[in-house]
Amino acid sequence: MTTRQRLDLLARAYPRLFPRTELLHLLRDQLGHVDALDTWIRREDVRVRARAPKIIYHICAGNLAVSAWTSLAHGLLLGAHNVVKLPGDRDEGNRPSSTTRREILAFIRGLPAPLRKLVETHRELDVDLLHQAEVIVAFGADTTMKGLRALIRWDQKFIAHGHALSLLWLADPNRLTPRQARACAVDILIYDQLGCLSPQAIYVPPGTDFYSLGRKLAHALEAHWLGLKKKPARPLSVAARIAEARDMAHALGHRVWLPPKHHLGWTLIHNPDPAFQPSPLHGVITLREAGESRLGAALASVAGRISTVGITDRLSARLENVFLGLGVSRFCAAGRMQFPPLTWHHDGRSSLADLVAWIDSENFE
Amino acid sequence: MSVVSGNPNGVAIIQPRVAAQPLPWEGYAEAPTLKGLKRGLNGFSSRACRRISSVVLIKSMPLDFAQPVVRRAWLRQLLAPIDEAKWNDLARELFAWQFAQVPAYRRLCLAHGVTPESMASWRDIPAVPQQLFKQTLLYAHGSAPPAAIYVTSGTTTGQPGRQHLLGTDIYRAVTVEGARRAGLLAREVELHFLTPSPAEASYSSLSAMFGFWQKAFRQIFPRPRFWVRHGHFEFSRLRETLTTQIKARRPVAICGTAFSFVHLIDAWADLPPLRLPRGSWLLETGGFKGRSREISKTRLYSQLARTFTVRDTAIWNEYGMSELSSQAYAHGTHGLHHTPPWARVLVCDPATGREVRVGKQGLVRWIDLANTDSVLALQTLDVAERTPHGFRLIGRLPRTEPRGCSLSADDLVAHGESSSPTP
Numbered sequence: 052m053t054t055r056q057r058l059d060l061l062a063r064a065y066p067r068l069f070p071r072t073e074l075l076h077l078l079r080d081q082l083g084h085v086d087a088l089d090t091w092i093r094r095e096d097v098r099v100r101a102r103a104p105k106i107i108y109h110i111c112a113g114n115l116a117v118s119a120w121t122s123l124a125h126g127l128l129l130g131a132h133n134v135v136k137l138p139g140d141r142d143e144g145n146r147p148s149s150t151t152r153r154e155i156l157a158f159i160r161g162l163p164a165p166l167r168k169l170v171e172t173h174r175e176l177d178v179d180l181l182h183q184a185e186v187i188v189a190f191g192a193d194t195t196m197k198g199l200r201a202l203i204r205w206d207q208k209f210i211a212h213g214h215a216l217s218l219l220w221l222a223d224p225n226r227l228t229p230r231q232a233r234a235c236a237v238d239i240l241i242y243d244q245l246g247c248l249s250p251q252a253i254y255v256p257p258g259t260d261f262y263s264l265g266r267k268l269a270h271a272l273e274a275h276w277l278g279l280k281k282k283p284a285r286p287l288s289v290a291a292r293i294a295e296a297r298d299m300a301h302a303l304g305h306r307v308w309l310p311p312k313h314h315l316g317w318t319l320i321h322n323p324d325p326a327f328q329p330s331p332l333h334g335v336i337t338l339r340e341a342g343e344s345r346l347g348a349a350l351a352s353v354a355g356r357i358s359t360v361g362i363t364d365r366l367s368a369r370l371e372n373v374f375l376g377l378g379v380s381r382f383c384a385a386g387r388m389q390f391p392p393l394t395w396h397h398d399g400r401s402s403l404a405d406l407v408a409w410i411d412s413e414n415f416e
Numbered sequence: 417m418s419v420v421s422g423n424p425n426g427v428a429i430i431q432p433r434v435a436a437q438p439l440p441w442e443g444y445a446e447a448p449t450l451k452g453l454k455r456g457l458n459g460f461s462s463r464a465c466r467r468i469s470s471v472v473l474i475k476s477m478p479l480d481f482a483q484p485v486v487r488r489a490w491l492r493q494l495l496a497p498i499d500e501a502k503w504n505d506l507a508r509e510l511f512a513w514q515f516a517q518v519p520a521y522r523r524l525c526l527a528h529g530v531t532p533e534s535m536a537s538w539r540d541i542p543a544v545p546q547q548l549f550k551q552t553l554l555y556a557h558g559s560a561p562p563a564a565i566y567v568t569s570g571t572t573t574g575q576p577g578r579q580h581l582l583g584t585d586i587y588r589a590v591t592v593e594g595a596r597r598a599g600l601l602a603r604e605v606e607l608h609f610l611t612p613s614p615a616e617a618s619y620s621s622l623s624a625m626f627g628f629w630q631k632a633f634r635q636i637f638p639r640p641r642f643w644v645r646h647g648h649f650e651f652s653r654l655r656e657t658l659t660t661q662i663k664a665r666r667p668v669a670i671c672g673t674a675f676s677f678v679h680l681i682d683a684w685a686d687l688p689p690l691r692l693p694r695g696s697w698l699l700e701t702g703g704f705k706g707r708s709r710e711i712s713k714t715r716l717y718s719q720l721a722r723t724f725t726v727r728d729t730a731i732w733n734e735y736g737m738s739e740l741s742s743q744a745y746a747h748g749t750h751g752l753h754h755t756p757p758w759a760r761v762l763v764c765d766p767a768t769g770r771e772v773r774v775g776k777q778g779l780v781r782w783i784d785l786a787n788t789d790s791v792l793a794l795q796t797l798d799v800a801e802r803t804p805h806g807f808r809l810i811g812r813l814p815r816t817e818p819r820g821c822s823l824s825a826d827d828l829v830a831h832g833e834s835s836s837p838t839p
Contacts (some may be wrong), residue, residue: 285767288813291779291797294766295545298795301527302520302548315767 052130052165054078054088060163061127069124069393077393078128081404088129088407096414101407103129104185104208110176110199112190113138114245116154118212121393122188123158125403127166134180135159135172178202186210186406210405212398215247215358216329217388218350220374222364224255224264231363232271234386238361240275240317241389243283244332247358248389251330254349257342261306261321265338269308269319272334276316283333285315292331293318325349346373354378358398361388479513481788482557482582491586494758494785495593503760506785507538510792517556520548521791528769539762539771543781543793549577549739554790557582562789566621566738579621579738582789584628587741590786591625592632594756598745600669600732601633603695606661608654610672610680613642621738622701626671649676651683658690667695670724671734673702674716681719691725698724701734717749735809739794741786752806759784763802764795777801777810 058078062071078085082101084092091098107126111119119135126133137152159170173180181187186208189199196211203209219235221227238250255264276282285293293315300307300320308319317334325341327350341349350357355378360366363385366374374382380399381391396402479486493506512532515522521544525531528542535541548554549568557580564584568577581587595601607630611620614627626642643654661668672680677700698720711719717731729748736743742759746752755761762771763778772778780798787794797813 287766287777287779287799290765290767291813294769295547295795295797298524298527298542298545299548299551302524302544303552304520304523307527 054086054128054130057128057130057166058085060166061124064162064166065120065124065158068120073393074128077403080394081401082407091412098412100410100412102410103131103407105132106134106180106184106186107131107406108134108136108181108184108187110136110187110189110191110195111138111151111155112192113151115242116151116158117242117246118190119151119155120158121402122190123170125406126188127162127169128403129406131169131186131406133170134177134184135170136176137172137174139174182207188212188406208405210400212247215356215398216251216353217248217359217361218327218357219250219253219361219385219388220363220366220370221253221255221259221264221385222362222366224259224363227264227267227363229267229271231385232267233275234363234384235268235361236271236275237386238388239336240272240279240334244330244334244336246389248391249332250336250361250388251332252327252337252339254325254346255338255340257340259340261338261340265306265308265319265321268338269310272317272319273310276310276314276334282316285333289333290315293333293335296320296331296335327353343367343370343373346370347376350377359383359388359391361385479509481513482560484583484585487583487585487788490788491589491786494586494590498757503785504538506758507541507783507792508532508535510785510788511535511538511541513788514556514791517558518554518791520544520552520554538760538783541783541793543783543795544791545795546577546737546739546797549579549790550575553578553580555580556789556791564624565619566624567619568738577739579740579790581741584624586786586788587621587624588628588632590742590756590758591628594743594759595629595745597756598732598754599747600697600699600745601629603667605667605669605695605697607641608658608668608670609642610644610649610654610670610676611642612644612647616642616645621736622673625736625743644676649679649683651680654680655684655687655690658692662690662693665693667693667697669697669699671699671701674700674713675702677716677720678711681716681723684723689723689725696724696726697730697732698726699732699734701736714749733809735798737794737796739787739790740782740784741788742782742784746809750808752803753800753809754806758786761800761807763800763807772802774802774804779813780807780809 058071058074061069062074075085078087082088083094083099086092087099087101088103089100091100107129109119109122109126111122123133123135135155137155138149139152156172159167159172162170181202182204184207187199187203188210189196190212193213196213199211200209219238221231221235235250235253242249244251253268297307297309297318297320300322305323306321310316315333317336319336319338321338322328323340325339325345326348327339328337330336339349354376357374357377357379359381360374360379361383366382371382380396383391391397479490481487481490493502498506515525515532524544525542530540530542544554555562560582562580562582564581564587566579566581568579592601607626609623609626611617611623611626614620614623617623623642641654641657643650658668677698700716700720713733717728720726720731721728729751731749732745732747733751733753734743734745735753740759742756744753744755744759744761746754753761760783762781762783763776764770764781765772765776765778777799780796780800782794782796784792784794799810799813800807801810
């Protein structure tokens with residue numbers, strides 16, 4: 052089966068998740084040519100072709116299925132055999148992750164048979180298979196990554212996606228339009244804020260009218276929540292975190308915006324301390340004020356771990372430098388944080404190009 | 417005889433005191449006296465006292481828990497029989513005092529729309545998240561210097577919480593009386609503590625409690641021993657001492673954290689089990705937060721029973737925390753926890769803030785009338801099942817839902833720890 056055939060099958064099975072044009076663009080962007088895996092491609096005086104790994108071992112995180120889907124799509128596009136280590140019933144923190152496992156299995160079931168043959172799933176880590184893989188792609192906690200690194204050989208490629216977080220930056224919050232507020236609400240509430248692309252805080256410049264901003268954001272959050280067809284569950288553990296965050300904020304004298312009837316869909320808090328603190332997630336988002344001169348210090352504790360900054364309006368060159376200095380790997384418009392293009396450099400890496408090896412054939416005539 | 421009582425509505429309460437049994441703390445902590453009350457309380461009706469010599473009466477007034485005489489009177493009430501109406505009155509009084517004195521608590525209560533005036537039942541009292549002790553000072557005595565500051569572990573956020581006590585009088589009395597009423601400390605045993613002594617760990621509420629036990633029962637438990645010194649367990653010396661006491665057929669009690677018992681089991685893994693004399697018991701408390709390894713309660717109890725040749729029911733669990741003054745006790749692997757009369761536990765649904773039905777799981781919320789110096793109502797993240805006559809503690813809520821690649825507070829702490837220089 053050629054790359055184009057696999058691409059077509061994948062795009063037909065999941066046209067919204069993996070549009071054909073985007074997959075073609077991904078191959079061109081990262082391998083230089085759509086057919087680079089199937090034929091020699093001329094690059095100046097040298098002919099090259101890409102070689103896909105025979106086996107890719109995907110280790111999936113328990114929080115979200117989407118990272119596993121994307122990783123698997125990359126492997127399928129390359130025609131590799133894909134071993135998938137599913138999340139267990141509980142992850143390393145004893146937290147339930149069976150929903151994610153079901154979603155990954157549903158994705159695999161939805162693949163056309165020729166692609167499905169390229170996938171096998173395991174509940175437990177199979178160390179023998181792990182050692183046979185040329186590439187290991189892993190998502191999850193830093194401790195998981197550390198443990199895996201100790202297991203793999205030096206000649207295996209290990210692509211680890213550990214902990215990260217994302218932020219929103221509102222350049223002109225006093226003029227936030229309803230559309231921008233809606234975009235922020237989308238970023239915050241999609242996937243129940245569980246991924247590394249989910250914003251955990253909203254940063255605004257000094258001089259912000261928090262009363263007005265909070266009202267606009269609260270309105271947008273509630274509208275988005277009401278529009279969700281399938282609202283995320285709020286089991287005991289989640290409800291406890293949300294209630295705790297609200298009560299802490301009340302007691303500390305922070306301004307809190309809550310939904311009507313105080314349902315647990317979303318919570319907006321204004322914390323006057325600019326220093327970043329992780330959110331309990333599940334729709335809990337904190338507004339913090341920090342100007343260009345203070346932002347670096349406010350985010351110092353998470354330097355190197357900031358994945359995406361979603362922006363409304365514009366980003367000044369000075370502020371961009373502050374974020375670059377903090378190791379931010381992606382800027383995008385608010386509302387697009389959770390929808391990176393397939394060509395996105397996840398954690399700064401070329402997701403497809405990193406998986407392949409290259410064969411050179413020089414002119415020997 | 418009568419007991420002291422009062423309420424904020426201007427109505428004095430006179431209640432007959434039940435036949436007074438000598439209390440363990442009497443003679444150690446100064447008991448409230450009629451003379452002391454007359455001297456210390458403004459508005460006290462001395463005429464009424466003269467007329468009814470056996471009645472002690474406090475005219476209603478805003479209580480000030482900074483006054484020693486009020487603290488003693490309060491303590492006397494806590495240790496006397498408490499019916500539902502009195503419980504409600506006492507809770508209302510303490511709530512009103514703390515609402516006025518603790519700004520963070522007042523803000524929380526106002527956000528919940530609960531004030532001393534609007535509160536209908538003690539069940540409506542808002543509870544502070546346990547985590548709040550790590551973020552702000554919850555102390556009802558303003559700038560008055562505390563006699564003790566107990567520090568929580570801080571293992572979940574890296575920042576410890578602090579419980580400030582103006583005096584240790586109430587804490588001392590209720591920890592002793594609570595253990596006695598639970599059935600511990602009822603007969604002579606040789607006490608051993610797998611903790612540092614209070615002198616070595618003045619920040620530890622657990623060491624303080626064990627120290628109070630020892631002092632309150634000094635006459636019948638003459639030789640208590642703290643087997644953690646300078647941060648090290650002295651298990652070999654403990655074993656030697658236990659062996660001697662076993663030979664003399666003297667019952668022993670060994671008290672410590674679950675974590676310390678795990679270390680003890682590991683240290684004695686290759687040694688033959690000890691056969692503790694009849695009447696001996698073990699008491700474990702706390703969890704394994706952030707410790708080297710965790711084992712289930714069932715496994716811990718089975719290993720303890722084997723190591724010490726005691727029945728499962730001779731192993732007790734103490735459920736308490738530094739942010740509170742009172743403790744609940746259970747014995748045996750599947751034992752239900754019971755609070756002393758002056759403290760209650762509600763098993764609540766965090767989504768509604770209301771109690772769950774019997775048989776359902778929720779989060780433990782403490783209402784502790786002995787916790788006068790900070791906040792009486794504490795919302796924990798401990799999961800329990802509500803039972804008809806108590807609660808079954810299930811364990812600590814997992815820190816978070818699956819985060820995968822998303823950074824959490826725990827991860828941030830771990831990140832900070834791993835990136836900090838090591839000596």
